[in-house]
Amino acid sequence: MQVPAHVEYERASSVGHALSLLARYGPEARILAGGHSLIPMMKLRLAQPETLIDINGLSELSFLEVDGGELRIGALTRHAQLLDSAAVGEHLAILHDAETVIADPVVRNWGTVGGSLCQADPSEDLSAAFAALKARMVIHGPDGSRTVSAREFHTGPYETMVGPGEMLTEIRVPISPGGGSAYAKVGRRVGDWPVGAAGVALWLAGDVVADAGIGLTAVGARQFAAPEAEEFLRGAPATGESFARAGEIAAGHCRPVSDQRGPADYKRHLAAELTVRALRAALRRARG
């Protein structure tokens, strides 16, 4: 039987209240959103916070809005809500592709977008998707709010730029018309962590790539991104040959680790192959 260690519990009534509770209880307090990353860790005693600050009542953090060329996603938005959103499906298909292969429908009802990002697992699918989309994260703290890019947000395995006394409140994703995006993942079973996964956002100028965003997860890509492959693609013809080369470059900059999910050489192969597949799918959507 997996039993968490003793813990205290507080329920926040607002973002301000949550921040004051974080300040009061100090660095051993943890925000509790859906809990589907934190509670399993507590059950294994890999996480032993002293105080949980339950933010599930903060409806002000649960929103999905298209606002001036950006999709704004409240941190408390449930995975299921992101998947159900027609606006997300229309503008940012990569997020639907990714959510479809994250966990399972029941877990997605309660797990949150912000929670998954703040858990910062090196295999988190949304980290790669938001890196591909060049999203920005809004962090609130006692001195106000600040915005960091998705590609700076993660600072290491299970570490983010959210400091003690701060909380992630929002993710902002630029929406540029005329592009296409897609996500491709290999996992051992439904909803599992990826063995490797790639997300792509692509914009064309005629038959040439105008801009590209490539995100990778579970393969040791720095900041979940492949900037060298992106640089190669800018101005290159949108062909299978360019995509194959981009996949090679992306794979070359990964540092996958052999573990129970697979050997490093297979993961490196996936980094290349899934980048190619995501590029192909994004291209179809950009053209179609």
Added chain:
Amino acid sequence: MQITVTVNDAVFTREVEPRLLLIHFLRDELGLTGSHWGCDTSNCGACVVWLDELPVKSCTVLAAMADGRRVLTVEGLERDGRLDPVQEGFARCHGLQCGFCTPGMMLTARWLLDHHPDPTPAQIREALSGQVCRCTGYENIVRSVRWAAQHQGGDGGGGHRSESGGV
């Protein structure tokens, strides 16, 4: 801490430790053993209940998180002595053998039918993809849910849409 949870329309106020999981609150504190405790790692779904109209894995939710909220367990599917069409479907279509996964399967199926009254077998399988059955091979589970979809309006009643009118 004290929590107040509405379970199957009955209000319960109890003293609990914050670390108590919802599955254990339901089974051990309230004696509602219809929800089953399986893998303990949020994989198998034997523990699925509804929390505020949404199926959740109750082994991965604290009882404290249910304070002030509504829970539906398998015991709450029956209404006024009559089985829910989902329950009847599982009985008629042999949707269970050992029955361990069944409460969770039925609660997710009930939610699916409330929101998608005529699901395809593929949609049923997708909706249940987070829940494991070791006995049936899933085929009769799908048949059971299809039976319930086809017999929704008749003997079994109108399902469990939230009182606000559902989604």
